[in-house]
Amino acid sequence: MSDIAERVKKIVVEHLGVEADKVTENANFIDDLGADSLDTVELVMAFEEEFNVEIPDDAAETIVTVGDAIKFLEKNAG
Amino acid sequence: MKMRRVVVTGLGMVTPLACGVEETWARLLAGRSGASRIDTFQVDDLPCRIACRIPRGDGSDGTFDPDAWMDPKDQRKVDHFIVYAMAAAKQALDDAGWHPESYEDQAASGVLIGSGIGGIEGIADTALVLRDKGPRRISPFFIPGRLINLASGYVSIEHGLKGPNHSVVTACSTGAHAIGDAARLIALGDADVMVAGGTESPISRISIAGFAACRALSTHFNDEPARASRPYDKDRDGFVMGEGSGVVVLEEYEHAKARGAKIYAEVVGYGLSGDAFHITSPSEDGDGAYRCMKAALKRAGLEPSALDYVNAHGTSTPLGDEIELGAVERLMGDAASGLTMSSTKSATGHLLGAAGAIEAIFSILAMRDGKVPPTLNLDNPSVETAIDLVPHTAKEKRIDVALSNSFGFGGTNASLVFARVS
Numbered sequence: 448m449s450d451i452a453e454r455v456k457k458i459v460v461e462h463l464g465v466e467a468d469k470v471t472e473n474a475n476f477i478d479d480l481g482a483d484s485l486d487t488v489e490l491v492m493a494f495e496e497e498f499n500v501e502i503p504d505d506a507a508e509t510i511v512t513v514g515d516a517i518k519f520l521e522k523n524a525g
Numbered sequence: 526m527k528m529r530r531v532v533v534t535g536l537g538m539v540t541p542l543a544c545g546v547e548e549t550w551a552r553l554l555a556g557r558s559g560a561s562r563i564d565t566f567q568v569d570d571l572p573c574r575i576a577c578r579i580p581r582g583d584g585s586d587g588t589f590d591p592d593a594w595m596d597p598k599d600q601r602k603v604d605h606f607i608v609y610a611m612a613a614a615k616q617a618l619d620d621a622g623w624h625p626e627s628y629e630d631q632a633a634s635g636v637l638i639g640s641g642i643g644g645i646e647g648i649a650d651t652a653l654v655l656r657d658k659g660p661r662r663i664s665p666f667f668i669p670g671r672l673i674n675l676a677s678g679y680v681s682i683e684h685g686l687k688g689p690n691h692s693v694v695t696a697c698s699t700g701a702h703a704i705g706d707a708a709r710l711i712a713l714g715d716a717d718v719m720v721a722g723g724t725e726s727p728i729s730r731i732s733i734a735g736f737a738a739c740r741a742l743s744t745h746f747n748d749e750p751a752r753a754s755r756p757y758d759k760d761r762d763g764f765v766m767g768e769g770s771g772v773v774v775l776e777e778y779e780h781a782k783a784r785g786a787k788i789y790a791e792v793v794g795y796g797l798s799g800d801a802f803h804i805t806s807p808s809e810d811g812d813g814a815y816r817c818m819k820a821a822l823k824r825a826g827l828e829p830s831a832l833d834y835v836n837a838h839g840t841s842t843p844l845g846d847e848i849e850l851g852a853v854e855r856l857m858g859d860a861a862s863g864l865t866m867s868s869t870k871s872a873t874g875h876l877l878g879a880a881g882a883i884e885a886i887f888s889i890l891a892m893r894d895g896k897v898p899p900t901l902n903l904d905n906p907s908v909e910t911a912i913d914l915v916p917h918t919a920k921e922k923r924i925d926v927a928l929s930n931s932f933g934f935g936g937t938n939a940s941l942v943f944a945r946v947s
Contacts, residue, residue, distance in 0.1 A: 464598030485665040492662065501661075 451498075451524065452517045458493045459513060462486065472514035490516075498524035528712040532946060534786040535621025535774030536886050537613040537722075541577035541767045541873050543587030546616065549883075550890050552587070552872075553898045554919040559873050560750035560765050566730050573742040575750040576728045577767035577874030579609070595679075602666035603675070604644035605726035609770035609879075610676035611683065614638070614720050618684055621774035621786060623718055625685055633717040635688030636677045637707040638724060638772060639699040641878030641933070644671025646729035676724050680772075688716040696933030697838070699723045700771060700881030701941050705795035707775050717780045722772035722882035736766065739805050741842060754875075755902035756839035756868035757846050757914055764840040767874030771882030773889075778946075790889045790943040794827065794928075796820030800936030807845055807932060811852035814838075817938035818856050818928060825926075825942045830860035833924040834897055836888045838932045839868025840875050847908055849930065854910060865922055867915040871901035881931035885941055888927040892945055895923050 456470045463480050476482040476490065491507045494500070498520050502510070510516050538545070541559025542552040559577035568574040582588025591600055594612035614636070618624065625631045651667050669675055674692035681690050689710050693703045700723030707721035727736075736742050743763040746753035754765040781788055798820060800813035807813065822829060835853060839846050846868075854861050869887050876883060891897050896919055903916035929941045 462598075464596065485669075488665040492664070495661070 449517070449521065451520050454497055455494065455513060455517050455520065458497055459490065462490055462493055470513055472512065472517065474513045475511055477511070494520060500524045529714065530778035531708040531711045531775050531792045532778050532781050533773050533789040533792065533889055533943070534776045534781050535617040535623065536789065536889065537616025537620060538769065538771045538883050538886055539579055539589055539609050539612045540769040540876070540883055541579055543580065544584070544589035544612065545587055546620070546886065548587035553869060553887065554896055556899055556901060556918060557872060558751035558901060559767065560753055562747070562750055563728065571730070571733050572737050572744040573733055574747045575743070575753055575765060577765055578728055579769055603670035603679070604647045605768070606640050606643055606724045606770070607670070607676050607679050609726060609768070610638050610724035610772065611679060613722060613724065613770040613772035614680040614684070617720060617772045617774045621776070623774055631685045631687040633688055634686045635690060635710065635716040635718070636681045636686045636720040637689065637691040637693065637703050637710070638676040638680060638720070638722050639693035639695070639703040639878055640673045640676060640724050641694065641696050641699050642725070642727055642732065643673035645732055646726065647671045649729070649731045680720060686720060689719070695937045695939070696935055697875065697877050697880055698931040698933035698937045698939040699878030700883070701885065701929060701931035701939035702797070702881070704773060704775070704792070704882060704885050705797070705939055705941055708792040708795060711775055711777050717777045719775045720772060721775055722770065723879040724770035725877045725879040726768050727766055727877055728768050733766065741805070742766065743841065752902050754841045754871045756837065756841045756871050756900055757850065757906050758903050759905045759907040761841045761843060761846065763842055764870065765874040767876040769876050769883065770879050771886050773882070773886065788946050790892055791946045792941065793944045794821040794825030794940070794942030796822070796824060796940045798938045800938070802936050805934050807848045808936065809848065811848040811855070813936060813938050814849050814852035814930065814932060815855050818852065818930065818940045821928065821940035821942045825944070827926060827942070829856050829858065830863070831926045832857070832864060832928055833922065834888065834891055834927040835864060835866040836884045836927065836929040837866050837868045838930040839900070840870055845932070849932070850908065850910060850912070853912065857912070862911040865897050865913045865915060867898055867900045869898050871903070872898070881929065881939060884929045884931070885943070888929045889943055892924045892927050892943060895921055897922050897924070
């Protein structure tokens with residue numbers, strides 16, 4: 448697992464209060480991990496902070512699974 | 526419109542004395558003080574360095590474990606006043622044995638919890654984030670975690686309360702207004718059950734600084750915190766801030782009887798008035814307080830001489846205590862010598878928007894147990910009075926009717942009258 452994937456999963460576990468083994472790349476934040484629309488906004492903010500990157504709103508809307516976040520950040524971060 | 530009878534069937538609280546109603550009550554009767562020196566933030570540059578804080582711990586021996594009352598994931602999103610309300614509301618509903626499951630029961634059950642200053646600490650902190658990091662760093666939970674009515678909101682979601690979802694903000698009268706207004710909603714038929722009370726988490730640098738600037742806080746007892754809150758004593762110099770929440774379950778009388786609920790007391794009177802005088806000082810003639818108590822007794826259909834106990838607003842400020850005492854004396858007239866009145870703020874400190882709620886509960890417990898909680902530190906009363914102010918130690922007295930006063934910044938006054946249900 449890449450360093451980015453690991454950091455993403457850690458943030459998801461902390462913010463959504465879910466078990467680490469549920470945070471798979473296919474896991475959908477809302478359907479599988481119990482997030483609501485405000486949680487997803489906060490998650491994106493946490494990714495921005497952690498990876499020092501700006502995620503525009505239209506890009507944020509496409510990040511619906513853990514894997515989406517990892518892919519976006521692998522492409523755009525640092 | 527015919528008014529329905531309203532009774533109290535559940536109690537819950539988190540206070541500087543303890544988490545839990547019985548735990549708090551036992552310590553209050555034992556004369557314990559909840560005051561201590563603040564060690565959670567810098568106080569060296571503040572004139573007041575003490576407060577009455579909730580004892581935190583693992584939940585044993587009356588300590589408060591927030592994780593036992595609200596999911597840590599949700600606690601992160603809100604200011605403490607919401608967590609305290611969640612704890613007090615759960616206790617009250619468990620005590621009442623009211624857990625509505627049917628659509629009809631849920632729709633007939635509402636919530637009305639207020640706060641004086643709500644999420645002021647979170648607002649202050651977030652303002653710094655905005656300044657230092659910009660608007661993109663503002664959490665989506667900033668607003669819903671600070672709004673005062675979100676105490677009611679969170680409690681309603683947790684317990685499926687789909688009736689009136691309301692809140693009240695009247696500074697230090699909040700808790701009393703919340704209970705009084707909720708009782709009216711039941712009396713008028715808008716709900717059968719209401720979860721009502723107040724909650725406050727004011728112990729932060731910005732709140733201490735703000736209230737100190739109003740010259741409202743005690744500043745001469747920083748080295749002796751337990752002696753600082755001393756209502757009616759000649760050395761009093763301001764209130765000691767407290768944190769916590771008090772919540773009651775109010776219920777329409779027939780509804781409570783039909784399900785065999787334990788009934789603590791009936792809400793027989795509720796009075797409101799305004800001073801229209803000054804933003805922070807009570808009117809010097811005490812007329813606002815007098816009219817408020819008078820209105821509550823009129824609603825109850827009782828003469829002042831029927832009062833056995835008054836839980837005073839009595840915050841330990843130089844001005845306010847004597848004005849309230851004068852108003853009570855005027856109300857009682859010749860019956861003053863038969864009255865017992867104490868200020869439990871001498872033990873709990875002043876919980877601002879939660880004060881009226883915890884003090885309503887103390888009034889009800891005094892009635893239940895025939896025990897009057899004391900006014901601590903009342904060594905030398907600043908004025909003579911025929912009223913028994915219960916200095917230092919609790920005393921036994923049968924109480925059939927009790928009144929609880931709450932007055933707030935803005936010249937807002939509320940009085941609640943509770944009576945034994947025979």
